[in-house]
Amino acid sequence: MNRIKQKLSENKKLLSIYFTAGYPKLDDTVEILQQLEKSGVDMVEIGLPFSDPLADGPTIQASSQEALKNGMTTDLLFQQLKDVRKIVSIPLIIMGYFNPMLQFGVENFCKKCAEVSIDGLILPDLPLAEYEEHYAEIFKKHGLLNIFLITPQTSEERIRQIDNTSEGFIYMVSSASVTGSSDGFGKEQESYFERIASMKLNSPLIVGFGISDSKSFQQATKHTNGAIIGSAFIKMLSEKGFAGISSFIKSIR
Amino acid sequence: MANPNTTQYSILNTQYSILNTQYSILNTQNMNYNVNEKGYYGEFGGAYIPEMLYPNVEELRQNYLKVMAEESFQKEFHELLKDYVGRPTPLYFAKRLSEKYNTKIYLKREDLCHTGAHKVNNTIGQILMAKRLGKTRIIAETGAGQHGVATATVCALMGLECIVFMGDVDIKRQAPNVARMKMLGAKVVPATSGSKTLKDATNEAIRDWINNPVDTHYIIGSVVGPHPYPDMVARFQSVVSEEIKLQLNEKEGRENPDFVVACVGGGSNAAGAFYHYLETLEVGIIAVEAAGKGVDSGESAATSALGKVGIIHGSKTLLMQTADGQITEPHSISAGLDYPGVGPMHANLFASGRGEFISITDDEAMEAGLELCKLEGIIPAIESSHALAIFENRKFKKDDVIVVNLSGRGDKDLDTYIKYFNL
Numbered sequence A: 001m002n003r004i005k006q007k008l009s010e011n012k013k014l015l016s017i018y019f020t021a022g023y024p025k026l027d028d029t030v031e032i033l034q035q036l037e038k039s040g041v042d043m044v045e046i047g048l049p050f051s052d053p054l055a056d057g058p059t060i061q062a063s064s065q066e067a068l069k070n071g072m073t074t075d076l077l078f079q080q081l082k083d084v085r086k087i088v089s090i091p092l093i094i095m096g097y098f099n100p101m102l103q104f105g106v107e108n109f110c111k112k113c114a115e116v117s118i119d120g121l122i123l124p125d126l127p128l129a130e131y132e133e134h135y136a137e138i139f140k141k142h143g144l145l146n147i148f149l150i151t152p153q154t155s156e157e158r159i160r161q162i163d164n165t166s167e168g169f170i171y172m173v174s175s176a177s178v179t180g181s182s183d184g185f186g187k188e189q190e191s192y193f194e195r196i197a198s199m200k201l202n203s204p205l206i207v208g209f210g211i212s213d214s215k216s217f218q219q220a221t222k223h224t225n226g227a228i229i230g231s232a233f234i235k236m237l238s239e240k241g242f243a244g245i246s247s248f249i250k251s252i253r
Numbered sequence B: 001m002a003n004p005n006t007t008q009y010s011i012l013n014t015q016y017s018i019l020n021t022q023y024s025i026l027n028t029q030n031m032n033y034n035v036n037e038k039g040y041y042g043e044f045g046g047a048y049i050p051e052m053l054y055p056n057v058e059e060l061r062q063n064y065l066k067v068m069a070e071e072s073f074q075k076e077f078h079e080l081l082k083d084y085v086g087r088p089t090p091l092y093f094a095k096r097l098s099e100k101y102n103t104k105i106y107l108k109r110e111d112l113c114h115t116g117a118h119k120v121n122n123t124i125g126q127i128l129m130a131k132r133l134g135k136t137r138i139i140a141e142t143g144a145g146q147h148g149v150a151t152a153t154v155c156a157l158m159g160l161e162c163i164v165f166m167g168d169v170d171i172k173r174q175a176p177n178v179a180r181m182k183m184l185g186a187k188v189v190p191a192t193s194g195s196k197t198l199k200d201a202t203n204e205a206i207r208d209w210i211n212n213p214v215d216t217h218y219i220i221g222s223v224v225g226p227h228p229y230p231d232m233v234a235r236f237q238s239v240v241s242e243e244i245k246l247q248l249n250e251k252e253g254r255e256n257p258d259f260v261v262a263c264v265g266g267g268s269n270a271a272g273a274f275y276h277y278l279e280t281l282e283v284g285i286i287a288v289e290a291a292g293k294g295v296d297s298g299e300s301a302a303t304s305a306l307g308k309v310g311i312i313h314g315s316k317t318l319l320m321q322t323a324d325g326q327i328t329e330p331h332s333i334s335a336g337l338d339y340p341g342v343g344p345m346h347a348n349l350f351a352s353g354r355g356e357f358i359s360i361t362d363d364e365a366m367e368a369g370l371e372l373c374k375l376e377g378i379i380p381a382i383e384s385s386h387a388l389a390i391f392e393n394r395k396f397k398k399d400d401v402i403v404v405n406l407s408g409r410g411d412k413d414l415d416t417y418i419k420y421f422n423l
Helices: A003-008 A028-038 A058-070 A073-080 A098-104 A106-115 A128-141 A156-165 A187-199 A215-223 A231-253 B004-026 B051-069 B073-085 B095-101 B119-132 B146-158 B169-173 B175-183 B200-212 B230-237 B238-252 B268-277 B344-352 B360-375 B381-389 B411-421
Strands: A014-020 A043-047 A092-095 A120-122 A148-150 A170-173 A205-208 A225-231 B091-095 B105-108 B138-140 B161-167 B186-191 B214-219 B257-265 B285-294 B309-312 B315-318 B356-362 B401-406
Touching: A003 B161, A028 A231, A043 A058, A043 A225, A073 A098, A073 A106, A073 A156, A073 B356, A092 B146, A098 B309, A098 B381, A106 A128, A120 A187, A128 A156, A128 B356, A148 A156, A148 B051, A170 B105, A187 A215, A187 A225, A205 B161, A205 B200, A215 A225, A215 A231, A225 A231, A225 B401, A231 B186, B004 B051, B051 B119, B051 B230, B073 B119, B073 B161, B091 B238, B091 B356, B095 B105, B095 B360, B105 B214, B105 B238, B119 B214, B119 B230, B119 B268, B138 B200, B138 B381, B161 B169, B161 B200, B161 B315, B169 B175, B169 B186, B175 B186, B186 B200, B200 B214, B214 B268, B230 B238, B230 B268, B230 B344, B238 B268, B257 B268, B257 B381, B268 B285, B268 B344, B268 B401, B285 B360, B315 B344, B356 B360, B360 B411, B381 B401, B381 B411
Parallel strands: A014 A043, A014 A225, A043 A092, A092 A120, A148 A170, A170 A205, A205 A225, B105 B401, B138 B161, B138 B214, B161 B186, B257 B285, B257 B401, B285 B356
Antiparallel strands: B091 B105, B309 B315
């Protein structure tokens, strides 16, 4: 069974962490993964840095740029992850933009993911229709779950469509925003979380964007299956380094 | 210059042709070089956008052809093009330039448009589109500032809020256009991410649209971005080739030149000049790109020569990138051509062989610009100077009829001309 599905079946509120591969230092990837698992994180999204991250706010833009400056590449990420499964067993997802994957070759990229036991992919700018028409078969062949996003503006009809195509979970973008730009949630988000939960979708819901602390984590997971923290974790990492990971994670739950 | 009767005719004709083009989208078998019903030009185009943008782009996709076909839209659009922009722009026979190169050269004088370039054809169309979609807030990206000025202008005209994203580096080197935008009531927001130029200004505009999905319309300045933008912008700019056909018929007794020539950055002026000739194979299409300091110098913007298929700003097209798929910084002396991608229509013209692509260096363009000043008394934008430089690089026959789209005037480039020629 795919590790993501297994984790989702555990019936707890999942805490997932996003970080940018190659940041703060080029070779930090595996060390960060290990620390996150040790601290009790349920799932990790490894960000493959891109020069033009359209859906990201200043924090992830900066970490991506820094990672590229450090020399991060797609090839290098797969090298770094070669033996990761000897030490890390939680679900691992690669999150990145479509162009670097396209240049690497979609088939080749998926094959490499399978080799290092990646469980799923999040590609914000690969549209549903393109995925279904050209790439779904390849993803499936290599056992990769493709995670789709919905937002407060996504129509009910499209949410149903995404739900039918989704295999792992649906990534629920908390508000109309890029990453890292919200301070806590108000009534608007609360009713959006409730509205989607009441749709009784087949796919579990995991909330991302704007979650930074225990309070926003609680709010985001009240009606859903979990939440993802990205920018706030990266900020912490730039300030405190590895030493801060454990206490940051503990402060969330 | 076309007489009033011709203008009248061209308005009706344009109305007809937009409907006609819409019809031909349904009959794609004869359309090899225009967009298909899925938003692709050959393998290029599509809408590779984050889900956050899907509702906005989908709203536009579902409505743009319908809105453009409305009689009230056509009427308002063409009245503004005529009375506010100053269309039709002349098709001018450049006698001395023709003599020098021993061929027949016509210049389509888009430089005489209000605000100084063809850009305003598109911003007029899009502001009317935005109003019909009920949007109250307008955002735009700009490189040199021409599209920013054209957007600020139409926002002032319609009384809509206007925010223009501009690379921090460009703000510093294009001060007069920044001042123009401010005078026109726009807010200019510096893009401080990445390389702080046009590509990053575009990223910032897209991020703003993600953050403001309901009340905001994004006026993209070129035939780039997710479908339907490349097609919509091309249709608004298609008035250029529409007029060329009528005007050339008057002057030469033929609608079709042997060649139509335009510079290509993102490619909006070229899309307008090529539009009604795309499927007319007897008309040669020549797209001129900026080689910068030379195609192999590492400082170039010649996308067809240096680019590979990839995704930029929501479109699958040719773009300059590293082997690892990171988008690289282009270089051109002309800010308007300084873009690492090219519109999907042009990528397809290149890949299919329908278009001839030529790259012109900074130096060649500057010389050609100065030559037009001396021979014809016209100071061209440096973008347009690239198109003019083909006459030193490519031979034409004596009786060839060539239309060069003179996309903009050189006022905005005086500083660059002054420094380059030590004037």
